[in-house]
Structure formats: structure tokens, C-alpha cells
Amino acid sequence: MAGKAAAVGVAKANLGAYRMFALAVLAGAFISMGAIFATTVSAGSGALPYGVARLLAGLVFSLGLILVIVGGAELFTGNNLIVMALVEGKVTLAQLLRNWAIVYVGNFVGSIGTAVMLYLSDQYTFGGGSIGLTALNTANHKASLDFVPALMLGILCNALVCMAVWLCMSARTTTDKILSIVPPITAFVAAGFEHSIANMYFIPVGLFIKNGADGAFWGAIGKTAADFPDLTWGNFFVANLIPVTIGNIIGGVVMVGLIYWFIYLRPKWTA
Numbered sequence: 522m523a524g525k526a527a528a529v530g531v532a533k534a535n536l537g538a539y540r541m542f543a544l545a546v547l548a549g550a551f552i553s554m555g556a557i558f559a560t561t562v563s564a565g566s567g568a569l570p571y572g573v574a575r576l577l578a579g580l581v582f583s584l585g586l587i588l589v590i591v592g593g594a595e596l597f598t599g600n601n602l603i604v605m606a607l608v609e610g611k612v613t614l615a616q617l618l619r620n621w622a623i624v625y626v627g628n629f630v631g632s633i634g635t636a637v638m639l640y641l642s643d644q645y646t647f648g649g650g651s652i653g654l655t656a657l658n659t660a661n662h663k664a665s666l667d668f669v670p671a672l673m674l675g676i677l678c679n680a681l682v683c684m685a686v687w688l689c690m691s692a693r694t695t696t697d698k699i700l701s702i703v704p705p706i707t708a709f710v711a712a713g714f715e716h717s718i719a720n721m722y723f724i725p726v727g728l729f730i731k732n733g734a735d736g737a738f739w740g741a742i743g744k745t746a747a748d749f750p751d752l753t754w755g756n757f758f759v760a761n762l763i764p765v766t767i768g769n770i771i772g773g774v775v776m777v778g779l780i781y782w783f784i785y786l787r788p789k790w791t792a
Contacts, residue, residue, distance in 0.1 A: 524786070530611070534620050535616070541627070545626070545630075546627045547594040549634070549722075550632070552631075553632050553635035553636065557639060557644075558582065560659065565651040579711040582707070586706050587699055590689055591695055595628075597718055597769075598718060605778050608786075609786060632719075645730055651742070656723070656726055656727050661750075663724055663761050664727075674715040675714070675764060675767065678768070680777060724752070731746050
């Protein structure tokens with residue numbers, strides 16, 4: 522598994538820029554599809570116990586990484602494992618950073634593009650506006666996080682995401698991959714951890730609804746835009762995306778990639 526992870530890292534680092542970017546746009550869209558599924562399933566779930574509602578949201582959100590892994594796409598958070606190829610001396614730091622930069626931008630384009638499409642579809646008005654209300658509440662909460670909690674939630678999240686990717690290194694069939702993905706991804710969503718790429722969908726779609734929904738929608742949910750004061754573009758970037766991205770890198774690089782490199786791939790002369 523460790524050797525395969527390093528080899529996959531080499532292949533990812535050597536992808537052509539256009540192909541890498543296109544695959545990254547797909548990954549952003551795929552993760553957004555999981556987010557749309559989770560938002561829809563969570564809508565109107567207030568009658569359920571909190572943990573049960575979060576479990577259901579996590580199960581369906583797993584669709585996103587399943588599409589990435591089985592369908593084939595480039596996801597920034599999973600690509601944190603390229604660090605294993607770096608410390609093996611098989612890719613350079615410049616190659617690693619090139620991949621992360623292109624993939625991060627591509628993920629952003631795919632995620633926010635999907636958010637625009639969802640907003641224009643009026644799907645958020647379904648269920649008497651309950652889907653839109655869920656999207657607003659989710660986005661407002663994420664935009665209100667303090668730096669340290671957002672950082673820690675990001676670390677914990679990508680430790681689980683990269684463990685899902687790591688487990689897939691042992692898979693021999695599509696079924697193996699799906700079964701490897703679902704438990705870690707369900708866990709991070711149910712626990713409320715923060716994923717930078719998912720948040721590139723969750724928060725912008727909330728902002729589009731807040732700034733563009735008509736009076737009929739607000740009347741249906743009994744709220745106004747003023748009821749979501751923390752939901753701003755500034756908070757999206759400063760309060761969430763920056764600390765969560767840093768946390769995701771720490772969680773994926775340190776808690777999974779470097780630890781497994783140390784255990785299995787470090788020079789044989791060490792103790």
C-alpha cells in the first residue's frame with residue numbers, strides 16, 4: 522500500500538497541466554454533488570436525533586469521494602499524500618507544489634461552478650424552501666468558525682479523507698474501493714469536520730441564496746438575509762477557507778502521509 526501510494530504520487534505529479542486542471546475541475550464538481558446530496562437529505566430532518574441526521578448526511582456525502590476515486594479525478598485533499606513520493610525522492614518539491622496549486626484552483630472552479638448551477642436551478646426552493654434553509658444554516662455556521670477550531674476541524678477531516686484514499690490502495694475491485702471510502706467519509710461529515718473543497722461549494726451556494734433569493738423563498742422559510750450575519754465572502758475566505766486548508770494539509774501530510782512513510786518506507790538502516 523505504501524509503495525503504491527508513492528507510485529501514484531509520482532504519476533499525479535507528472536500529469537500534464539491541462540489534464541490535471543480538467544481532472545481537478547471534475548473533482549470539485551464531484552465533491553459538490555456529494556454536498557448537494559447531503560444538503561437535500563438533511564433538509565427537514567429536525568425531527569430526527571442530531572446524530573442520526575448527521576449519520577445520514579455523512580453516508581450520502583460519501584458519493585463525492587466515490588466519484589473521485591472510481592470515476593477518476595484530482596482532489597487537493599487526497600493529493601496531500603503525494604508527500605510520500607516527495608520524501609522518497611521520486612518527485613521534487615516544485616512538482617508537488619505545482620500539483621497542489623493547479624488542483625486546488627481546479628477544485629475551486631468545479632465547486633463554485635456547481636454552486637452557481639445549483640442556485641440557477643432553483644433546487645434550493647424545493648421542499649418549501651427547506652433545502653435552501655439547510656444550505657444557509659450550514660454556510661452560516663461554517664463562516665462563523667474561529668481560526669483555531671477551523672484549523673483543528675480541518676486537520677481531523679483530512680486525516681480521515683486521506684485514510685479513505687489510503688485504504689483504497691489495498692482495493693482490488695470497485696466494490697472494495699466503495700467499502701473503503703464510506704466509513705471514513707461518513708465519520709468526518711457526521712462529526713462536523715471541515716473539508717476545504719466541500720466548503721468551496723457549501724459556503725458559496727449559501728451566499729448565492731442569501732444575496733439572490735426572492736421574497737417568496739424568504740417568506741416560505743420565515744427568515745430574512747439578516748438572520749445569517751456571518752455569511753459573507755470575507756468570512757468564507759478568512760474565517761474558513763484559509764484555516765481549513767492549512768488544517769487539511771497538516772492532517773493529510775503529517776497524520777497520514779509522513780506517518781506511513783516513516784513506518785514502511787523510511788531508509789532500512791534506521792531502527
